[in-house]
Amino acid sequence: MKIRPKLQILQEEQIRTIIEDAYYILDSVGVKIHGYPPALDLLDAGGARVDRDKELVKISADLINKALSTVPSNIDIYDQDRKKLLFSLGGDNCVMSCGGIGIYIQDFDKPGYRRETVTKDQIINSRLVEACEYLSFSDPFTLYDVPREVADNYRFLVNYLYTFKPPIASMWSKEGFDTMVEMMAIMEDGEEDARTRYAHVHPNDPSSPLLWSPVVIQNYIDCMKVGLPPIIICIPIAGANSPSTLVGTVVQTAAENLSGVVIGQLAKEGGPLIWGGGPTAFDFRFGTAPQSAIESLLMMCMLAEVGKYLKIPVQGNIGRTDSKLPDIQGGFETGIGYTLGSLVGVNMMRGAGILEYASLMSHEKLLVDNEIAGQALRMVKGGIEFSEVTRAVDVIKEVVSKDGSFLESKHTLENFRKEFLMPSEIIDRGTRTHFESAGYKSAIERAHEEVEKILAEKESRQVPQEKKKALIEVVRARAKKYGMEKLPIEEVST
Amino acid sequence: MFDDKLVKAISECRETEVFDLVKDKLDNGHSLTETIDDLTEGLRLLGEQFSRGESFIPELVYGGVIFNKSMEMIKPKLDTDSRIEKKGKILIATVKGDMHDIGKNLVGTFLNFGGYEVLDLGVDVPNEKLIEAIEIENPDVVGLSALLTTTMFNQRDFVQSLVDKGLRDKIKVIVGGPNASQAWAEEIGADAYGADAVDGKNKIDSLLGN
Numbered sequence: 001m002k003i004r005p006k007l008q009i010l011q012e013e014q015i016r017t018i019i020e021d022a023y024y025i026l027d028s029v030g031v032k033i034h035g036y037p038p039a040l041d042l043l044d045a046g047g048a049r050v051d052r053d054k055e056l057v058k059i060s061a062d063l064i065n066k067a068l069s070t071v072p073s074n075i076d077i078y079d080q081d082r083k084k085l086l087f088s089l090g091g092d093n094c095v096m097s098c099g100g101i102g103i104y105i106q107d108f109d110k111p112g113y114r115r116e117t118v119t120k121d122q123i124i125n126s127r128l129v130e131a132c133e134y135l136s137f138s139d140p141f142t143l144y145d146v147p148r149e150v151a152d153n154y155r156f157l158v159n160y161l162y163t164f165k166p167p168i169a170s171m172w173s174k175e176g177f178d179t180m181v182e183m184m185a186i187m188e189d190g191e192e193d194a195r196t197r198y199a200h201v202h203p204n205d206p207s208s209p210l211l212w213s214p215v216v217i218q219n220y221i222d223c224m225k226v227g228l229p230p231i232i233i234c235i236p237i238a239g240a241n242s243p244s245t246l247v248g249t250v251v252q253t254a255a256e257n258l259s260g261v262v263i264g265q266l267a268k269e270g271g272p273l274i275w276g277g278g279p280t281a282f283d284f285r286f287g288t289a290p291q292s293a294i295e296s297l298l299m300m301c302m303l304a305e306v307g308k309y310l311k312i313p314v315q316g317n318i319g320r321t322d323s324k325l326p327d328i329q330g331g332f333e334t335g336i337g338y339t340l341g342s343l344v345g346v347n348m349m350r351g352a353g354i355l356e357y358a359s360l361m362s363h364e365k366l367l368v369d370n371e372i373a374g375q376a377l378r379m380v381k382g383g384i385e386f387s388e389v390t391r392a393v394d395v396i397k398e399v400v401s402k403d404g405s406f407l408e409s410k411h412t413l414e415n416f417r418k419e420f421l422m423p424s425e426i427i428d429r430g431t432r433t434h435f436e437s438a439g440y441k442s443a444i445e446r447a448h449e450e451v452e453k454i455l456a457e458k459e460s461r462q463v464p465q466e467k468k469k470a471l472i473e474v475v476r477a478r479a480k481k482y483g484m485e486k487l488p489i490e491e492v493s494t
Numbered sequence: 495m496f497d498d499k500l501v502k503a504i505s506e507c508r509e510t511e512v513f514d515l516v517k518d519k520l521d522n523g524h525s526l527t528e529t530i531d532d533l534t535e536g537l538r539l540l541g542e543q544f545s546r547g548e549s550f551i552p553e554l555v556y557g558g559v560i561f562n563k564s565m566e567m568i569k570p571k572l573d574t575d576s577r578i579e580k581k582g583k584i585l586i587a588t589v590k591g592d593m594h595d596i597g598k599n600l601v602g603t604f605l606n607f608g609g610y611e612v613l614d615l616g617v618d619v620p621n622e623k624l625i626e627a628i629e630i631e632n633p634d635v636v637g638l639s640a641l642l643t644t645t646m647f648n649q650r651d652f653v654q655s656l657v658d659k660g661l662r663d664k665i666k667v668i669v670g671g672p673n674a675s676q677a678w679a680e681e682i683g684a685d686a687y688g689a690d691a692v693d694g695k696n697k698i699d700s701l702l703g704n
Contacts, residue, residue, distance in 0.1 A: 034593065034618065103673055116677065142643060142673070149647070172644035207593045213618075214591055215644050239552060240596045284550035287600045287691050359672060 003384040004092060007343035009302050015309045018247070018302075022255035023061050025210070030058035031259040035214030039221060039263065046266040059262055067258075067265035073311040075198055075229050075272045077136075080164045080187060082197040087136060089274065089313040092345035094380055096338065096373040097137030097168055098129050099320055099354025102361035105141075108448045111325055114360050116144040119158055119488040121361070124455065125353070126162035128366055131454045134373035135352055137201070139168040141361060147482035150475065152176040156183065157475045158489055161468060164461045167200045168231070168350065173215060177222055179478050184228075186470045187463075195227045201274060201348075202228050206256050208236035212263075220260065224267035231276035231315050231348075232260035237289045238299065239282040246295055249279045250302045257307070274348065275307030278317035290322040291351075291358055292333035301344040308345060316341055319351025319369060320358055326365035326444050330355060334369050338376035345380070349373075364447040371426050378421040385418070426450055497532045504536030504564075505543065507556050512536075516564045526568055533564050541607045555603050580611040582702045585633040587615035587624060589648035594641035597670060600691035601637055608695050608704075621648065621655045628661060635698050637688070640671040649674070650682035657683075666701045670694055 010018070033039045034055050044050040049058040074090030087095055104114035105121045122141055129138045140155035152172045159167050160183070171177040188194035204220040206212045212220070223230040234256040236242030242249040257275050264273045279299035280289040290296060300316040307314035318341040323329035334351065341349045352373060353366030384390075395411040398404065406412050426446045428435060435441075441449075463471070476487050500519075503511040512533075519529045540557040543549035584605050588598050595617045602612045613631055615623065628636065640646040649669045656662040662683075669679050670688040679687035685701055688694025698704075 035591070116675070148643070151643070172642075211593055213593045213642075215642075237596060244552070282551075284552055285547060287551055287597075357672070 001386050003386050005343055005379055005384070006092070006345065007301075007340065008305070009298065009344065010305050012309070015306055018251050018254055018306055019310070021251045022258050023064060025252070025255040026059040026064065026258060026262075027061060028058070029210065030056045031256070032056055032211045033217055034211060036212075036217045039212070039217045042221065042266050043263065046262070048262070057259075059259060063262055064258055067262040068310055068312075070265050070270045071261060071310075071312050072270065072272045073313070075201075075274070075313050077166050077201075078197040078199045080160065080166060080199050082188060082191070082194045082199050085197075086166070089315075089347045091347075092380070093347055094342050094345060094377060095136035095348055096134060096319060096352055096369075096377070097348060097350045098125070098135055098139040098366065099351045099358065099361070099369075101139065101358055102141040102354060104356075104360045106326070106355070106360055106362045108362075108364055108444075108451075114324075114356075117141040117361065118143055118145040119492065122155060122158045123162050123492065124363055124451070125361065125366070126159045127458065127460050128363055128451065128454055129165055130163040130460060131458050132352075132367065132370040132373075134370050134377055135366075136165065137168050137348070137350070138163045138165045139350065145488045146479060147484055149173070149482045150176070150479045150484070153179045153183070153475045153478060154487065154489075156180060157471055157487075160187070160471060161463055161489065162460045166198075168203060169200055170203045170205075171219055174218060174222075175478070177219055179474060181226055182474050183471055186467055186474070198227075198229050198272065200228065201231055203231045203233050203276065204260075205233045205235060206260065208234050208241040208256060209252055210256055210259070212259075217263070221263065221267045224264045224271045224273070227268070227271065229272040229274055230260075230264065231274040232257050232264075233276040233278055233315070233317070235278040235280055235289075235317070237280050237282045238295070239284065240289075242279065244282075246299050246302070249299055250306065253277050253279050253299075253303050254306050257303075261312070273312070274315050275304075275310070275312040276315035276317075276348075277303040277307075279303060280317075288322070289357055291317055291320045292322050292337060294336065297337050297340050301340055301346065304341075304344055304346045313347050315348040315350060316346045317351060317358070318346060318349040319373070320354050321365075322355070322357055324356050324360070326355065326362045326368065326447075330365055331368065331372070331443070334365075334372050338369075338372050339379070342376040342380045363451045364444050367426060367447040367450050368443055371423050374421060374423065382421065390415070390419075424450065496535050497528075500529070500532040501536040501539060504533055504557060504560055505539040507540075507553050507560060509556075509560050509563075512560050512564060513567070516567055520567065520571060526571055529568060530565070533561055537561055537607060551600070551603075554607070555599075558603055558606050561606075579609075581609040581704050582634040582698070583611045583613065583631065584635045584637060584698060585613045585615065585624070585627055585631060586637040586639070587619040588617040589638055589640045589645050589652070590618055590620045591648065592640050592642050592645035593617045594639070597641070597691065598637070598639040601639070601670065601688065601694045604691045604695040605698065608699070610698070621652045624652060625655055625659055625661070628656075628665060633665065634702055635666040635668060637668045637670065637694060637698070638684075640669070640674065643673050646671060646673050646678070649678075649684065653683045666698075668694060668697055668701070 140159040146154045238249040242252045281293035281295040304314040318337040321330040321333040352369035667684040668686040686697040
């Protein structure tokens with residue numbers, strides 16, 4: 001029998017109370033849907049009470065229940081060529097993803113400084129993500145060496161070319177979304193059922209409190225219609241745009257997410273979606289929104305518990321750090337996040353490698369976080385085998401009574417690999433002699449060596465040439481409209 | 495001489511006590527200027543407490559709310575508003591398509607505390623509305639916030655609108671938001687970039703030579 005360590009923050013009765021509160025809010029207060037009338041049409045036709053002048057939609061319990069009855073509880077995620085099933089989001093399964101959404105990068109030789117991210121940074125990041133055993137999703141940055149209007153498609157393109165791991169990717173306009181669908185079609189090879197083998201997920205961030213802005217709601221509905229699992233990620237900041245109480249913020253976010261469930265199921269009944277969230281603490285001294293404060297993590301875990309109770313795959317902005325450096329704060333914040341999230345069973349934790357309120361990426365931190373992810377997953381996926389063999393009474397008896405050695409026992413040989421995770425060289429468990437002879441290096445210095453090693457030794461999986469050419473052409477055509485004739489990626493030889 | 499009781503009450507956000515004291519002063523014909531000075535001194539103390547890490551943003555914001563409500567009680571008795579000296583007039587807004595206002599509101603709070611008159615046009619504000627407000631209100635600075643990568647282009651369009659309308663030289667522009675940067679401000683021809691609320695207020699001080 002395998003034990004899966006588990007943490008339950010909210011009792012079932014408390015989860016039900018939160019859901020009842022969220023139902024009440026949607027029925028009595030409603031949700032605003034701004035600037036996109038087709039969404040109001042959709043909700044009106046679906047039975048919601050729509051006030052078009054106020055752009056306000058009130059949703060009854062019956063409508064929510066109907067939507068909940070058709071949401072899939074699991075989403076199978078495939079490799080980018082849609083051939084290989086990688087994992088399933090749902091139940092208590094946990095995966096970690098690159099933190100992504102970076103707009104700045106920190107170079108190893110300039111700790112503390114940041115610069116805007118460009119193509120070469122994305123290539124490195126995608127190659128590293130491809131090499132990270134415990135990171136399941138890639139998550140491309142904003143790239144500043146192309147016109148900003150096409151940066152959404154462009155980052156998607158660069159990432160496509162250097163990792164086969166499914167990306168988390170949002171688009172910033174209807175034009176960007178449509179171009180992405182064209183790119184997906186190229187990758188799908190014209191196979192009819194390819195679209196149902198989901199190979200990326202798409203964050204959509206409603207604004208708190210209870211508001212969908214025009215581009216977000218349009219993209220969200222389009223995602224549902226074309227069969228691209230959207231993640232509903234509300235990021236309320238407790239005390240600023242949600243209540244200053246942790247549970248109050250979870251109630252509000254649950255209502256926001258439920259509005260997404262209803263809209264999503266009206267757009268495509270039975271279509272997959274992800275109950276995400278990034279409820280965040282508010283630092284009342286600096287006006288910042290620390291994503292790795294313990295209160296942020298508690299809110300995200302509680303929100304995930306609500307989603308799990310409703311049997312929807314859940315995501316959380318977990319594993320990040322708010323430090324400006326990949327330092328000790330970075331390590332402990334990611335460590336606590338992954339530990340809590342894994343124990344609660346958050347299906348998808350989006351955070352590796354990202355610092356400073358989800359804006360700054362560090363290649364070295366990404367590799368350290370891969371190690372932390374490995375240990376958190378060891379805890380919940382590996383679990384603890386509880387059996388006659390692992391209790392090992394006979395072995396203890398035999399070894400002790402014969403003055404023998406556990407190292408020499410067959411029981412050790414047969415079990416040690418199953419019981420213990422071997423971390424990479426980034427984690428220091430060596431002797432002092434080893435440490436001294438290696439040059440007294442810190443974890444982040446060892447991670448930097450690993451970055452260089454991966455880039456020197458590991459070859460990226462390559463998208464076939466004709467597909468690569470077609471993908472580049474699609475994005476280049478869009479870039480031309482904004483004055484760029486040749487994409488920076490076309491200058492890169494490998 | 496300040497009325498310590500009123501100064502302390504507002505600096506500690508004791509709303510009812512502040513209103514009672516202000517009402518009492520108004521009923522007894524106390525000097526309006528002195529009452530306003532007391533309230534302003536209370537806010538200044540609150541700002542100092544914030545700088546020392548003894549008070550926090552919600553208290554700062556609520557202190558501003560109490561101050562404004564008190565001023566609503568006082569204003570009907572004032573001859574004109576022009577008696578209240580301000581360091582400048584700042585128009586703030588979140589760009590069209592963007593509904594996020596936390597950062598913008600904080601900038602407004604810090605500007606209020608810094609002695610500026612703040613006109614907040616709210617969220618999802620089209621450039622035409624901004625231009626219209628500029629023509630009517632004649633502010634010294636426009637502060638434009640955009641949280642989303644999708645909406646920050648409207649900051650650039652706004653600066654272009656100012657140029658097109660021949661207003662660019664008459665007004666300073668500061669931009670903010672997580673995706674904005676000094677480089678972005680320079681690229682779009684804004685005068686400054688505010689990294690956060692305090693930085694925004696400081697940059698406006700510099701722009702206006704305060």
